Amino acid sequence: MYRFLFSARWLGWLALVVLIAAGCVGLGRWQFERREAVVADIERIEANYDAEPVDYVPGERLLDSYDPAREWTPVTFVGTYDIDQQVVVRNRPLNGQPGYEILTPLKLGDGSAVVIDRGWLPIGNAEAGRPDEIPAPPRGEVAVTARIKPAEPAVNRGAPEGQVASIDLASLAEGLEYPLQDAAYGLLALERPSAAQTPIAPPKPSIDEGPHLSYALQWFAFGVLAFVGLGYAARQQRRSDGEREGTRAKSTTRRRRPSAEEEEDAILDSQTLRDEARK
Secondary structure, three states: OOEEEEEHHHHHHHHHHHHHHHHHHHHHHHHHHHHHHHHHHHHHHHHHHOOOEEEEEOOOOOHHHHHHHHHHEEEEEEEEOOOHHOOEEEOOOOOEEEEEEEEEEEEOOOOEEEEEEEEEEEEOOOOOOOOOOOOOOOOEEEEEEEEEEEEOOOOOOOOOOEOOOOOOHHHHHHHHOHHHHHHHHEEEEEEEEOOOOOEEOOOOOOOOOOOHHHHHHHHHHHHHHHHHHHHHHHHHHHHHHHHHHHHHHHHHHOOOOOHHHHHHHHHHHHHHHHHHOOO
8 A cells, every 4th residue: 555655756755854853953952952951051051140159269269160059149358459451351241231240359368360350331421342431440459259250262353442242261361460360250249348339240150051952852842743744744645646546446346348249238138038938
């Protein structure tokens, strides 16, 4: 009934469907992996973001290495801001509005320094490509509570003087006269004493998983539907072939002429019937 499935044409369709289904499975697994990464981020946020701050111990150089499990953990540092080495990070949108982030080294008592991201500023109106005003940090010794974030990789983009294209701490360390802990930086949460004016603090990161799970299930469903579609097409082909075979058989039956023997038998039968009628 389905011998046509072994034809080159249908084997080609089967290979195409298998290829499509494999692609759908791959995309579904990719969405699952993305969801797993998002869930891991959410778990770190929920575990660390609102935790009690830990005090930095001089000499431990906490940010010389980065442990992903400690991302968003609040740490309290005591030191003095080096405003002369402050830089602006460009191309930092917030809620859809373009702007900048302000990075200021904080010199610690053990002789090293950490970079503090003091917050966000919008694009300025007075001069293109720069914020209108950068609020000054507190003078003198300050206790800074900041949440740990990993350093960013270098990017192949230029920036005006006093600005950087990414939070590439290794590059920032090259221009300093003191050792900078360059594996991670701190996102400002609290200063004591506080500055008269501060940049805008970034909002708490989202804990929404997003649509990755539904996208994964959709891709798997598309892979199954590819085989369903192939089966439906095969069934339609079988039905069409059956209809053509039935039509051909009926047409052959209608058009077949009687053989000579059948005609002779019919004549003899008719004569026999006439003779019997006369009797």
